[in-house]
Amino acid sequence: MSVRFLSVHVSGYRGRHFKLDMDDGKQSIFVMDGNTGKTTTIELLRWCFRFKQTEAKYKFRHMWSSPSHVLDFALEEKQKCWIEIQFEDDSGKHYKFIRETIGKHDRSKARNKETKGDIIDSITDTLEIDRGGDVLQGNKVNEFLNEKFRFGVSSDYFCFDGEKAREMIRMATSEVKSLIDLIRQRTTHAQVQLYMKRLEDLRDNLLTQSAATLTDRAHRGIKTKLKTKRFDLSSHNAVVGNLEDEEAIYDSEVTKLTDDIRGLSEKIRSAESETIRRKADLEHTRDLTRKEISILRAEVYNNCRIWMEPGFYNLVTKVKDVVRERGHFPDPYHRDLITECLKKPPTCQICGRVLDTNSLKRVKQLEVQIATHDVQNFLSSKFVSEDTIYDVARTRKEIQNQVKRLKLTEENYGLIALSSEDESLFTEKSENSRQRDVFHAKLIETQTNLESARDYQKILQHEIEQILQKSTAFQKNKPLLDEIDKLEIALDTAHDKMRKRTIEVIGEVISRAASSILGKDFTAMLSEEDGLMLGEKGFYNAEIGGYSGRLILSYLFAEAMSQVDPIIIDTPVGNVGTHRAALAHHLANNHSQVILLCLPTELGDFAEHFVNPEDFKTIRNLQEEKE
Amino acid sequence: MPKSKVNIQREIEEILEREFEAMLDSLSDNKLFEIVKSGKIEKMKLDDVKQKVLGGRNK
Numbered sequence: 004m005s006v007r008f009l010s011v012h013v014s015g016y017r018g019r020h021f022k023l024d025m026d027d028g029k030q031s032i033f034v035m036d037g038n039t040g041k042t043t044t045i046e047l048l049r050w051c052f053r054f055k056q057t058e059a060k061y062k063f064r065h066m067w068s069s070p071s072h073v074l075d076f077a078l079e080e081k082q083k084c085w086i087e088i089q090f091e092d093d094s095g096k097h098y099k100f101i102r103e104t105i106g107k108h109d110r111s112k113a114r115n116k117e118t119k120g121d122i123i124d125s126i127t128d129t130l131e132i133d134r135g136g137d138v139l140q141g142n143k144v145n146e147f148l149n150e151k152f153r154f155g156v157s158s159d160y161f162c163f164d165g166e167k168a169r170e171m172i173r174m175a176t177s178e179v180k181s182l183i184d185l186i187r188q189r190t191t192h193a194q195v196q197l198y199m200k201r202l203e204d205l206r207d208n209l210l211t212q213s214a215a216t217l218t219d220r221a222h223r224g225i226k227t228k229l230k231t232k233r234f235d236l237s238s239h240n241a242v243v244g245n246l247e248d249e250e251a252i253y254d255s256e257v258t259k260l261t262d263d264i265r266g267l268s269e270k271i272r273s274a275e276s277e278t279i280r281r282k283a284d285l286e287h288t289r290d291l292t293r294k295e296i297s298i299l300r301a302e303v304y305n306n307c308r309i310w311m312e313p314g315f316y317n318l319v320t321k322v323k324d325v326v327r328e329r330g331h332f333p334d335p336y337h338r339d340l341i342t343e344c345l346k347k348p349p350t351c352q353i354c355g356r357v358l359d360t361n362s363l364k365r366v367k368q369l370e371v372q373i374a375t376h377d378v379q380n381f382l383s384s385k386f387v388s389e390d391t392i393y394d395v396a397r398t399r400k401e402i403q404n405q406v407k408r409l410k411l412t413e414e415n416y417g418l419i420a421l422s423s424e425d426e427s428l429f430t431e432k433s434e435n436s437r438q439r440d441v442f443h444a445k446l447i448e449t450q451t452n453l454e455s456a457r458d459y460q461k462i463l464q465h466e467i468e469q470i471l472q473k474s475t476a477f478q479k480n481k482p483l484l485d486e487i488d489k490l491e492i493a494l495d496t497a498h499d500k501m502r503k504r505t506i507e508v509i510g511e512v513i514s515r516a517a518s519s520i521l522g523k524d525f526t527a528m529l530s531e532e533d534g535l536m537l538g539e540k541g542f543y544n545a546e547i548g549g550y551s552g553r554l555i556l557s558y559l560f561a562e563a564m565s566q567v568d569p570i571i572i573d574t575p576v577g578n579v580g581t582h583r584a585a586l587a588h589h590l591a592n593n594h595s596q597v598i599l600l601c602l603p604t605e606l607g608d609f610a611e612h613f614v615n616p617e618d619f620k621t622i623r624n625l626q627e628e629k630e
Numbered sequence: 631m632p633k634s635k636v637n638i639q640r641e642i643e644e645i646l647e648r649e650f651e652a653m654l655d656s657l658s659d660n661k662l663f664e665i666v667k668s669g670k671i672e673k674m675k676l677d678d679v680k681q682k683v684l685g686g687r688n689k
Contacts, residue, residue, distance in 0.1 A: 189642075190646065192646060195650070198663075198666050201669075202666060208676060212676055480680075482680075483680050483683060486662050486683055490657075490660060490663055490666070493657060493660065493663075494653075494657070497653040497656055498653070500649075500653075501646070501649035501650065501653055504645065504649050505642065505645050505646055505649060508642065508645040509642055512642065513638065516638055559638065562639060563638050568639065593637055593639065
């Protein structure tokens, strides 16, 4: 969404008093020395746009402090601070946002020896639209700004600073999952969310209509159950989705490493040196022996019930005998007979008598009173394994022998000296194997979790189905409820596909932008496995480009995540090095308005690409000037 | 100095819109989706929705 910021006026917050005037929404360079309110401006904008009036108390953060004080700590008396942000939208409509905070800053120490800090009485938001044409107040202000301009979800990106850049650099390669989650949020299409909301409302209406014939209590019961189950199912679908993504990542890692290991093994096998072949043979024997030991240990573990408690199976059989012979289980329950008895008119199939109400009730209860076929079958089945003897001592001996063999092989393996080049083949292969084992273990764990998650998904679906089936009142609306379910799944699938494609494009665009700023040798790569990385001549890793390169990458990522056109940056070129001019051109080309809060040392070869040096505005704290 | 010709935000919005259009196309013969998309659903009576979506199946 394109807007133009006209001015930001800060009065009192953290002791700052100044006005940033953007001259009708032009590119603006504000020269602000250290500790003059650059970071405070950025953090205030984020705080105002992100939090609603009722949620803003004690949510202000400042660099690494969260929460941090927003009031002026130099004042002992009650104070009133305000910020006024004026901007225009595409059509030229004017907006004036004001957040006023009243409270007191308590500098005394609490028991934990920390300063007590802000004691806020009230926070008040006001938005004046079209110069008084309309006025919004309270939480409606934030809701309006977020819905119309997407300020809330974008504030971390279009209000940018070094702290956020560092966070992104860290996230780009070390917290890939969080990074991908952010991108997923960015690629969520608002219209699709609206369709989902309409479907949910339709379902609610249908359920309410279905329940009109029920008593209030029954209605509430069924509706609550359905709502809970549906919520569980929807959360669970997300869990399954995440696990599927994880499975794909681990699977691809295992495949990649297996290919690498195969390539290295091939190199080792084709080596002419006798020593290498001997070492390779020993390696093969070592791996086989390790595998054999694992199998034997697993065998011991799997049979532990037999060798730890030899009488276990006999014990179970004995218990069953006692239950069968001395217990009070009646004859097996004859389902067919009972079904026949209950047919209309209900008649006893043994004596031919028509069943009265009490008899009918008793027959219906038979199933819960007596053991079902499953119980009878269990009691009559044999619970004796044919192989109840397991010679654990023999297996133990075998394991000991294999361990001896392994030790010997490892010793011989260690004695073979190779050139460092040849040795590196083995080291690399061994490291790859170790990594593959780690990923393989994770893959298996994920697959097991996925299987359980899918089972639970089926159970929840079945339970929802059951609730609907049991209530005849809901039955007549079931065809339409089914259509809603089907459409929700179709929308979800289509939305997912759309996101994947958009993520690919985000990667491509960031890469082209990186080339245009850093030079044609540099590209970027975005993937769900490795995150966002800078590459040089096609080689990617987390260190390419140094700090300045990765800083540029974090700018590009922020631009991709923001849905608001202007960008406001605190200390824009602190560590950008020689790429200042290229970054300036990029920012000017990407944004209709760039607002920069620069240190005096940041102007050369950068700020003049936006405005003439005579138009730079030096900002000082108005309060201090008065004094 | 080469001038950057990449406009990140615009390109992302464009692809999101293109993919969104493709999604609309893929669901074009779904009667319920047609109603949901049009926004009329909020004003329609449930019986009319049922009739429109289920046709003969609505008994």
